[in-house]
Amino acid sequence: MTALRTRRLPRALALLLAAGTALAGAPAASPADAAPAGDIRINEVVTTGDVEDSVELYNKGTATVDISGWILKDGKNGKGDKDGSKYKIPSGTVLAAGAFRAFDVHDAFGLGSDDRARLYLPDGKTLVDSYSWGRHSGPSWSRCPDGTGAFKAAEVTLGAANDCGGGGTTPVAWPGGSSVTNADASHVFGQDLSGLHQDGDIMWGAQNSGKLWRLVRNGSGGWTPDTGGGWRTGKTLRFPGGSGHPDSEGVTATGDGAAGGVFVASERNGDASGTSRLSVLKYDVSGGAGTGSALTAVKEWNLTSDLPSVGSNLGFEGITWVPDTYLTQAAFKDASTGAAYHPARYGAHSGGVFFAGVEGTGMIYGYVLQDSGAFTRVASINTGMRGVMELQWESRAARLWAVCDDTCDGRHRTLQVNKAGVFTTTAVYNRPTGMPNYNNEGFALAGADECVAGRKPVYWSDDANDDGHALRKGTITC
Template sequence: MTTPIPSRPAGTCPRALAGPVRVGAGLAAATALALPLAGLGSVLAPSAPAAAAPTGASTVVISEVESDNGEPGDWVELANTGADAVDVSGWAMKDDKDDRTWTIPAGTVIEPGAFLVLDEESSSNPTGFDFGLGKADQVRLYLADGTTLVDEVAWTQPAATTLSVCGDQVLTANPITRGEANDCTPPSDTEDPEAPEGPVEPVAAGVVINEVVSDGGIPDDWVELVNPTDAPVDISGWYVLDEDDTKDPSVIVDGTVLQPGEFFVIERDELGFGLGKGDQARLFLPDGTLVDRAAWPAGTHATPSLARCPDGTGDFQLSAAATQGTANNCAAALVISEVRSQGEDFVEIRNDGTDTVDAGGFAIKDDDDTHTYTIPAGTVIAPGAHLLVTGDQLGFGLGGADSARLFAPDGALISTVSWTEHVAPSLGLCEGEYAAQATATPGAANDCVQPDPAAPLPTTGDARVTDQAGEWAEDLSGLDLQILEDGQQILWASNNDAGQVSRLVRAEDGTWVQSEGWPTGGKPSRFPDGTGTPDAEGISAGADGAVYISVERDNDAGGTSRNAVLRLDPAAAGDELVAKTEWDLTALLPATGANAGLEAIEVVPATAMTHLGEVPAGAEACAFVALEATGDVYAVALLPDGQAHLVATMETRLAGVMALDYDPGLNRLWAFCDEVCDGESVQFELSAATVEASARIARAKGLPNVANEGVAVAPAGTCTDGDLEAWFADDADTDGHSLRGVLLTGLECEVPAPPADGDDDADDGADGDSGQSGGQPGEQPGAGDRSATTDRSASTERTASTDRAGTARPGLARTGTDALPVAMAALALLASGGVLLRRTKVGPQG
């Protein structure tokens, strides 16, 4: 007897190795039957007929098929199940190819209850059907018109005997009954009475199941096989099932041979089914013989994995870490519990066992075998304790697409975690699965509470194109809005590839165009010596009339990192903007790749940093800058002679920060990610005693999830009727446009009053004349993009603008009346006292 190949539910598409399918008007559709592990043959439910046969022909069915070179060859048996004779002359038979058609000879009649066997053409039977039946094929019976389907049987592998139709079932291992009634005796009546009860025991066949992961392992559910023998084993056609015999099995492709000691992994998408709690993974030979079984208790998952120890021969046990495609974690109960690959890298090791482990000699590697850190001798980890290995100790950096691997002293891989992009704030092991942590916890228990879903920005849901088609090509990156004393709005923009700076004004239709005297694409910028092409990623207008750009490299030497801030005079004569000052922050900030450095800048008053740290006296300007590689924001004081001081590091928990926006009226900094984070952002309430990132804010509804690397939000003081404008620069120039605007709506427009005299926060700025040039700390509006200052640019044109009561206000028109509700308590987008939900505390740094 053979183990049946499980059937599939009626109406589903058969997968490889799915059993035969019966289709016909003479058979009722039925549900798939789940069989015990032992039985006469595979039982399958017929699917619905492709076309109903006419009355008088519906009694003729395909009753048995030989498709594997039987005696005298392939053959098909028809049966007349009705009470009247049926003339089948001229009826057509086809296999799975429509061009293979054979016509039943004239004068062929099947009497009631009789059988007709149609043989394959041979030397002894030259009039038989002239095509062979394959191992994966079908037989279709049509009326003489060649289009009306009478019956059909399909299969994807040869049967053990024949394909035998029994009522609404098709069996694959029944006795051969050519030209006679099929033997449809139930399996229980033919089983050996001496056969033992209980599940079928596996049969040794060389290859075994070695490791299994269920419930979202990395990557997802999977089954690993291994060949523990000293000879190659061909596993072509072997298949894997979970505990459910009715599912379509996962079949191993032809030509798969496992060499001695070789592993073979069947991924989740290859399995075709998930592995659940209290489930099992079973391995079968092509004929249905059970080879191996791995089962785990009811109510539990195989996580981190269920693994044999030792490999291939030992008993199954829950491992400390999954080791897909490599030796199982049998050496120790050590596991990589947390990793950070941006900012200050670290790898954390945890002892999940019940005994103290000597970790001396264990090695940590990334995805490069030449990058190795060996844990010093004598290092012991108590049960449940952690060992923290910092980036400085590792001696190599962890990249955006990388891995961390832990090896035993004998070279066995015992724990591994991989990622395809930086994960902020860290990647940690929680309930057997690696996931982004709510907070990085180096050297301590992981923070496995997942962040709340990002709350959406309240918008009208519309995003309007606000530039001319093809004006920018690609690489528009930085944006900053400046409001002049006369109320005119200037939008500053930077192009990172060409190093160009643009001064934009509103046109009558609300789009942004170059100011008079500014060329299309903007003016090229240069380093102070007049050379180079600064990679101008971010831009900010200062209260001193200057424009500041953040650059990550000189594009003329693109392979070298040069994280710098340049101060430009936009009113300077000439066609180029040569920097007056350069602050090189490369040594001050974490090291980055040449194309992963400074992405954004916001120049602010010194008072914006009151709760972050001390701003040195004499600072020429203060700014927030952001690094793409770390996703962090850095408060820096820009000192004379190109010197700079790091005031604080502000963790965003975003995978990257591409844009910053500061509102002086609210003393709030907004940090934006691009499509890498689905356009999410966070805010920092700079007046709070403890400054930390807010809950994540989702991308504005209607704004495409593209490379929005620049953001400019109108200041809260311009909010009218709950509406506020914002613009986004698309570095990829999607659909030929780089600049889009949205209307934030349903907002609280009231701006908090400044601190009264004597308030503790009124004079917390730097001493002396620190802060931006031209006034005392706290007197400057700070970010010139929000200031009521006079722009020194030669162009002073204005476009038509009225308040919301007027009729000629160019810009983003509010459309529709279904403005999103004010569900922004958690964000407090434009209200004072924003809610701060995360625990990452920002402190001063030296």
């Protein structure tokens, strides 16, 4: 993400993705007979913020319900109903049992600080459910537990289970030291340093300007550009064939390390900056790639057509690789088949799954990228975050880190595969108390071999280069 990026989350896109658990095409039941209308509940309301004027519905019953033509209205508390303003749910909308569906109602009516949301059957007179409040959501009004409990202030989780303070979703203190120090010399990188990936004594850094850095230890616990092989000022990246300027946001490697190539997540071509191009690019960074100032991708997996549309500057931000060994041992469910993930089904690939995070929606997508250039999406994860700016796989702890920047106060989430075979949040951590709310877009963890007295280093990259520094160092418990 560039330093001047617009921060507002696209409303329609966010709610389109949030609606992913509503199973279109599922056998529909009449709301009047096959399932009680009361099974459909107003479950979450957002009145202000990135996705203001949004209402989520939840099916707490056991049967699919057709909610086509149902009506959402507002109405100030004690000040009469504004029946002329209403939102009609589109035809063909169904909610499976346990499903969530969020609706952006701002074009029909606004939700104020002293207001209420009401749900009616298609006749517009039969009230199904309602919720009133006396102040703006902060940031969300959410039922806890889903569908049956009282409303409380919580994090925005439109289209997913509410954050009710259980299951490790309440933010807790950073699990390491509170102090953070600079990890680079002054004014080395400038702005737009984004994704990070540590591979032993090498740190890879992706810069939005279409540049890849190879960093080595500086002897003071930090990192400095490698001065050999043409890496002194970073190398310019190109798409296959030598064209364009990838907007490089995230970087990772497989279990083979850099010898297996370095993989970069890009959200667009800088030569056509108004058009999304959600790609994963593979670069040969071995000695045989030459000592020049540019690298041309040896392969591109252009995933744009397989993903929901996003703004050209709100696409892929982070990328990481998770080994097949963990996924099979954890009984990870392959979303493309609905069954357990079997790596052999995909033939020659990297030996793992690449997970890419989207800034504009907070979604994480998992892909098997085959050596042939084919790809298959095997996971779509709604993190409940406003945006995902970085992803990192921590192998020893077997957990996936999803990192947000200053728009989320620098919070970090960890995810692991649950008993249902899907990645779910296990913890939410606040940033270290000694670190200001920097625009951190990169995060990397040292390996277990660097543990000293129960802690190991972690690093952040600051897109804004605050105070002339783009890299900072902290610690985390091993």
